[in-house]
Amino acid sequence: MADSVHLRYGQSGLDVRLPAHAVPTLIGKRPLAKLADPHAAVREALAKPVDAQPLRELARGRKSACILICDITRPVPNHMFLRPLIEGMIEAGIPKDRITVLVATGLHRPNEGAELAEVVGDPWVFENVRVENHFARDDDAHVDFGYTQTRSTPVKLDRRFVEADLRIATGLVEPHFMAGYSGGRKVIAPGVAHADTIRTFHSARFMENPLAVQCNLAGNPLHEEQLEIVRMLGEVHALNTVIDDDRDLVHVNFGEVIASHLATVDFVSGSIRVPIGRRFSTVLTSAAGHPLDKTYYQTVKGMVTPLDILEPGGTLIVASACSEGFGSSEFRDAQARLRTLGPDAFLQSLLAKRFADVDEWQTEMQLKSTRVGRVKLFTTGLDAEEVSLTCVDAIASVEHALADALAGSGDGSLAVIPEGPYVVPVVA
Numbered sequence: 070m071a072d073s074v075h076l077r078y079g080q081s082g083l084d085v086r087l088p089a090h091a092v093p094t095l096i097g098k099r100p101l102a103k104l105a106d107p108h109a110a111v112r113e114a115l116a117k118p119v120d121a122q123p124l125r126e127l128a129r130g131r132k133s134a135c136i137l138i139c140d141i142t143r144p145v146p147n148h149m150f151l152r153p154l155i156e157g158m159i160e161a162g163i164p165k166d167r168i169t170v171l172v173a174t175g176l177h178r179p180n181e182g183a184e185l186a187e188v189v190g191d192p193w194v195f196e197n198v199r200v201e202n203h204f205a206r207d208d209d210a211h212v213d214f215g216y217t218q219t220r221s222t223p224v225k226l227d228r229r230f231v232e233a234d235l236r237i238a239t240g241l242v243e244p245h246f247m248a249g250y251s252g253g254r255k256v257i258a259p260g261v262a263h264a265d266t267i268r269t270f271h272s273a274r275f276m277e278n279p280l281a282v283q284c285n286l287a288g289n290p291l292h293e294e295q296l297e298i299v300r301m302l303g304e305v306h307a308l309n310t311v312i313d314d315d316r317d318l319v320h321v322n323f324g325e326v327i328a329s330h331l332a333t334v335d336f337v338s339g340s341i342r343v344p345i346g347r348r349f350s351t352v353l354t355s356a357a358g359h360p361l362d363k364t365y366y367q368t369v370k371g372m373v374t375p376l377d378i379l380e381p382g383g384t385l386i387v388a389s390a391c392s393e394g395f396g397s398s399e400f401r402d403a404q405a406r407l408r409t410l411g412p413d414a415f416l417q418s419l420l421a422k423r424f425a426d427v428d429e430w431q432t433e434m435q436l437k438s439t440r441v442g443r444v445k446l447f448t449t450g451l452d453a454e455e456v457s458l459t460c461v462d463a464i465a466s467v468e469h470a471l472a473d474a475l476a477g478s479g480d481g482s483l484a485v486i487p488e489g490p491y492v493v494p495v496v497a
Contacts, residue, residue: 071095076487077358079390083447085353088472092481094349096494098314099340107318111150114308115157119324119332121306124154128161128235135233137173137256138240141180141188141360142367144316145241148190150308154237155198168198169229173238173260176205176267176427178397203227205264217297220290222270224298225263231302238326239308242333244283244341244493246373246434247276247291253307253330254295262298264427270294271430273419283374284342284493286334299326309333314488342493348380350478353471355489356389362489365389365451365459366396369431371489372438372461378484378494383442384474387489388467391450395458396428403429404458412436435460445470 071093076083087093104110115124128134136154139145151170158168172180172188179202180188189200204210212231214224230236238260242252259267270291275281280288299305307329311320320336322329356362356371368389379385395401403426407415419425419433438444444461447470456463464470475481486492 074353074485074487076353076355076388077362077489078355078388079362079392080359082358083355083388083467085467085471087483088468088475090481091471091475091483093483093485094345096343096345096484096486096492097488098492099343101311101313101319101340103313103317103319104321107149107321110318110321111153114321114323115153118306118329119322120328121324124157124323125161127306128158128163131161131163131234133167133233134158134163134235134237135169135171135230137171137230137238137260138188139256139260140172140174140177141184141363142177143241143251144312144360145239146190146310146312146316146318147188147239149318150239150310150321151189151194152191154308155194158235163235165197169233170194170198170200171227171229171261172200172202173256174203174205175259175262176264179204201229203261205262205267208263211263214301217294217301219297220294222294222298223263223265224301225266226257226298226302227261230257230261236305237308238305240310242309242311242330242337243491244374246283246370246490247281248295249282249284249286249289249292250334252309252333253326254292254299256307257302257305258295258298265424266298268424268427272422272425273416273433276430276433284338296327311337341491342495344497345378345484345494346496348378348383348496349482349484350380350383350480351386351471351474351482352379352383352484352486353386353467354388354486356387357489357491359390359392362389362391363393364396365391365394365448365455366400366428366431368446369435372444373434374490374493375484375486376438376441377496379442381441383478384445385438385442386445386447386464386467386470386474388447391448394450395455399426400428400431401458403432404460407432407460408458412439
């Protein structure tokens with residue numbers, strides 16, 4: 070039986086020694102075979118797409134192109150596919166100066182300098198095409214499509230993507246604690262959507278829907294709105310990737326955005342949704358390490374994904390480096406309101422809003438975890454005021470917190486999820 074575990078934490082990880090009487094259940098993704106030649110797999114995906122023509126045929130006759138990539142919060146292997154995507158476009162006749170790589174930041178801050186270089190991962194890209202950030206609050210930079218028919222979400226999308234002759238969204242397909250799965254349609258909305266669009270489908274009428282959870286697309290209101298937005302936009306293609314625990318490529322496809330994304334969901338769902346068969350009074354998890362655990366804002370994802378296996382009233386211990394601190398000023402304000410109002414009054418203040426205040430939805434998601442059990446946070450990246458704003462219990466030692474939780478429950482059984490929100494444990 071293991072006497073220690075290694076959690077994803079920051080750049081280097083965190084070793085945790087387990088109490089002597091602990092009976093750990095280590096929960097990870099079902100292994101997926103690494104691609105023997107990932108570069109060849111990318112080329113094959115572009116040549117044999119899902120419900121679409123090969124890239125070079127798609128690009129022929131187009132005058133411009135826009136490729137969406139995820140921001141720093143997603144460890145997408147952009148260095149493997151951006152160059153072959155761009156080279157295929159150039160060979161098909163699209164001028165270099167009419168190709169834009171657009172970072173789909175949503176309402177996150179822009180990625181610049183060394184961070185942008187890390188996201189793109191290939192100097193050749195910067196040398197040959199434009200790489201720019203999306204800015205959700207820039208009204209003039211968006212095209213207004215009106216409203217979705219189903220839920221009246223205002224639809225405004227980045228003009229650079231809308232007006233490109235060839236539109237390609239790229240990303241990583243993994244669990245998402247609101248939209249079911251990331252990637253595909255989500256890289257478009259919220260990725261390059263206006264703040265009004267983002268704030269609408271992050272409002273409480275979406276967030277409190279019980280179907281707006283990880284690994285669920287059926288009846289998920291966010292997913293349904295995203296699909297409707299994509300259909301309003303028109304022709305879009307996607308390159309979808311899946312990576313393993315080592316961040317190595319295990320799957321890549323290319324094709325029509327909805328069909329190719331669903332094909333990737335089918336591929337990955339059996340690996341990341343892990344039936345456990347029971348609940349635990351003590352759960353130890355992470356916020357997935359770098360780059361996801363750079364802020365407390367992103368840490369909340371690690372608090373929500375294991376809730377199905379947390380015994381009501383149990384203890385959830387989360388380790389997150391928070392190397393960049395807390396998160397946006399808007400998220401700070403939301404957490405300050407939570408601290409002042411308390412959980413019930415805070416939630417009531419959200420229910421009547423059509424537009425959520427920016428980033429308050431993450432505070433709302435945090436409440437889902439604290440309604441189930443006690444949340445304890447280990448971090449080395451927050452100051453005393455920021456720790457107070459988390460509104461969860463800060464701990465100085467994971468080992469001591471584990472010992473206290475196990476002793477308090479009278480049960481030595483412990484669930485350990487080293488990868489945090491990249492794994493979704495379920496009871497059944």
